[in-house]
Amino acid sequence: MVKITPSNLSLNPILIPAIIRMMRNKIKIVFLDFDGTLFSHSSASIPASALKALRTLRENGIEVFLCTGRAYAEFADFDLSAIALSGRILSNGQMIFDDKDRLIFHKPIQGLLKEKIIALFEETAFPMYMVTADDIYLNAISPLVKEVQDSVTSSMPRIKKYEGEEIYMASAFFDKEEDIEKVFALKDLAEITWWHDGAVDIVPKGISKVQGIDEVLRYCGFTTEEALSIGDGYNDIEMLKHCAFSIAMGNACLEAKEAASYITEDIDQDGLYNGLKHYDLL
Numbered sequence: 001m002v003k004i005t006p007s008n009l010s011l012n013p014i015l016i017p018a019i020i021r022m023m024r025n026k027i028k029i030v031f032l033d034f035d036g037t038l039f040s041h042s043s044a045s046i047p048a049s050a051l052k053a054l055r056t057l058r059e060n061g062i063e064v065f066l067c068t069g070r071a072y073a074e075f076a077d078f079d080l081s082a083i084a085l086s087g088r089i090l091s092n093g094q095m096i097f098d099d100k101d102r103l104i105f106h107k108p109i110q111g112l113l114k115e116k117i118i119a120l121f122e123e124t125a126f127p128m129y130m131v132t133a134d135d136i137y138l139n140a141i142s143p144l145v146k147e148v149q150d151s152v153t154s155s156m157p158r159i160k161k162y163e164g165e166e167i168y169m170a171s172a173f174f175d176k177e178e179d180i181e182k183v184f185a186l187k188d189l190a191e192i193t194w195w196h197d198g199a200v201d202i203v204p205k206g207i208s209k210v211q212g213i214d215e216v217l218r219y220c221g222f223t224t225e226e227a228l229s230i231g232d233g234y235n236d237i238e239m240l241k242h243c244a245f246s247i248a249m250g251n252a253c254l255e256a257k258e259a260a261s262y263i264t265e266d267i268d269q270d271g272l273y274n275g276l277k278h279y280d281l282l
Contacts, residue, residue: 027245027279028222030057031089031213032272033231034068035152035195037249039078040267044153046083049273054083056282065089065216067209069193069201069235071131071169072097077155086220091131092193092203092235093212094168096219105215106133108166109204113189117170117202118162126179129157131169145173148196170202171195193235201235209239230275232256232267247275 032038032054039046057064063086071091087098096105109117121128127140137160138145149156172183175198183200184192191208193201217223229236229243232252240246240259248260249271257263264275276282 026226027062027228027281028226029063029065029086029217029220029228030276030281031065031067031209031216031227031229031239031243033233033236034066034070036232036251036267037230037236038066038267038272039153041151041153042268047267047270047272049270050267051082053273053276053282054085057276058084058086060281062281063087063220063222065213067212067229067231067239068092069169069195069209071136072134073131073136073157074154077153087216089209089212089216091169092191092201093207093209093215094131094203095133096212096215103133104219105212106168107204107207108168109170113186113204114167116186116189117167120172120182121162121170125182126176127173129171130162130167131171132165132167135165142173144175144198148173148199151196168203171199172202173199195233195235209235210242213239213242228279228281230272231260245279247278249275 038050054064065087066085067089069092072095085099087096089096094107095103098104121130121139124139127138127142127145129136129138136157138157141159174180186202189205190202191205195201217227224242225244227243228245229239230247231240232249233256234253236256237259240248240256246260248257248263250264250266250269262275262278264278265271
């Protein structure tokens with residue numbers, strides 16, 4: 001697929017406007033990553049242009065779903081009331097909430113993978129956190145955990161023992177090769193995705209943001225041909241490939257840019273607004 005970027009957009013000035021108008025008529029729903037796409041960690045805020053863009057989308061009747069690896073409990077740190085979201089896909093597709101914060105889909109971790117995650121968590125060889133329906137907690141805190149949490153503008157989860165609750169996702173923090181090997185020994189049972197240089201998310205095999213997107217599309221009555229996805233990270237790659245239309249942020253990893261059909265500017269350079277404008281959605 002040829003990527004359309006701000007630098008090559010003028011290569012065919014006659015044809016491109018007609019193509020963009022056709023795209024606008026098709027796009028009915030937008031799936032939006034949070035960290036580095038909607039929320040800027042350099043300013044610890046959502047850019048004003050992004051808020052304006054999302055309000056315009058909703059006014060134009062386009063559904064907007066957050067699609068993130070973030071857990072439900074983490075959003076206590078963020079005020080999203082100005083966006084009027086249609087819903088949220090959380091924990092990399094494991095939980096989905098509608099615009100009234102009602103749970104419309106969930107898939108807790110089961111079986112052998114759950115047993116192995118609990119064993120690693122209780123071993124406390126390296127910091128891990130567990131994600132439940134409404135909570136997130138750690139087995140230990142290290143300087144790396146503090147560094148990672150600070151980098152994503154998040155408060156520190158409390159330390160708590162596992163007490164039998166349903167688990168939707170786990171995250172592991174490590175800077176030692178042997179610890180990495182322990183987690184990646186689960187690769188036949190789990191999807192393990194880097195979201196920071198020192199941290200990975202762990203969900204069941206076959207689970208990703210794509211499953212969450214497909215559940216929402218069924219719920220709303222749309223298809224991938226009517227969907228636009230926007231992201232910047234490694235856990236966004238599959239959803240950028242999955243939707244007919246996709247935008248990678250200027251600050252995205254190389255692999256996300258290669259997966260997207262359009263590359264916009266950096267988040268702090270009105271990237272989200274400009275990307276949506278490229279598709280004539282604003």
